[in-house]
Amino acid sequence: MRGYEFSKFIPRQIQKGGFDELLKLFLELLNYTAGDAGEALAWMNELDKQYNLTNDDYGMGDFIDELKQKGYLNEDNQNGNFSITAKTEQSIRQSALEEIFGKLKKSGRGNHRSPQSGQGDEKNAERREFEFGDSLDQIDMTQSIHNAQVNHGIGDFMMTEKDLEVEEMDFKTLTSTVLMIDISHSMILYGEDRITPAKKVAMALAELIRTKYPKDTLDIVVFGNDAWPITLQDLPYLQVGPYHTNTYAGLELATDLLRRRKTHNKQIFMITDGKPTCLKEGTKYYKNSIGLDRKVVNKTLNMAAQCKRLKIPITTFMIAKDPYLQQFVRKFTETNGGKAFYSSLNGLGEYIFEDYIRNRRKTVR
Secondary structure (H helix, E strand, O other), X not given: OOOOOOOOOOOOOOOOOOHHHHHHHHHHHHHHOOXXXXXXXXXXXXXXXXXXXXXXXXXXXXXXHHHHHOOOEEEOOOOOOEEEOHHHHHHHHHHHHHHHHHHHHHHOOOOOOOOOOOOOOEEEEEEEEOOOOOOHHHEOHHHHHHHHHHHHOOOOOOOOHHHOEEEEEEOOOOEEEEEEEEOOHHHHOOOOOOHHHHHHHHHHHHHHHHHHOOOOEEEEEEEOOOEEEEOHHHHHHOOOOOOOOOHHHHHHHHHHHHHOOXXXXXEEEEEEOOOOOEEEEOOEEXXXXXXXXXXXXXXXXXXXXXXXXXXXXXXXXXXXXXXXXXXXXXXXXXXXXXXXXXXXXXXXXXXXXXXXXXXXXXXXX
């Protein structure tokens, strides 16, 4: 019979001055400096002075040299400026994925199983007891035999229906997602950095889709006074601008992008911290940041209703707590038939990942 032997856990002290430890810090700082390698390294030097990140055997200069040798950093020899490489951009996305997806797996929050019963298309990591109607190829024989040994012993081996364990199946549905990120000035107001968590979530979601669901599509739209699409390569360098919030333009562009996709499942994820305050009329901008402007709100709600007619649900991730703004989000969600999460910045990534995976496992008939 199989068993486990546990030994005493002795925590390992993190060694200072190693490349891997410094690289993690460097990648994290790049999120806050909008991809400015020089500024991130300057911060690292200040942190090194305060917390002794390096030692006499491995200094910050050694770290910079190794960054260049391993393809993470380019240096302009004429003016001495540093810039990050495509390898670094990919590493930032991977780091964000590990951070957010790791939290999601640890939290255990939510039910990730498909509501559909019967045989699916692709296996996932979840297990359950055998139920009538399950196909034989879903049975995990290795684990089922193990269960029988544990339940009945190995002297007189036997297996019953209760010993059988089934590998849960996902229905293979292709999903097209547009992630909308608010880059209006309010995303950095009031002493709170809201754009960095939004960027990190976008990079992690993109990396998840690229590695685990490569047939799915993800478009990223940013919106301020106007709305425009950005690429994965643009994400580390994304900054908030002196913009108002033209939610209508963002939804209009997101809908247009999804119309071109041939998949059945289409959805919009919108990360925002405020109310719509801007519309573009011809070449001019109509702006009103005081309260909820009826003209701006009504046009935005009309766009939400249009998305509903096109069967495009909108999931709004609201990262502000003002009651009148939450009231607008509730009305917006009711008009679209979508969902809203009133999320803290710390929980934003887990909410979006959970909702993305749950939506993907729904079969559209």
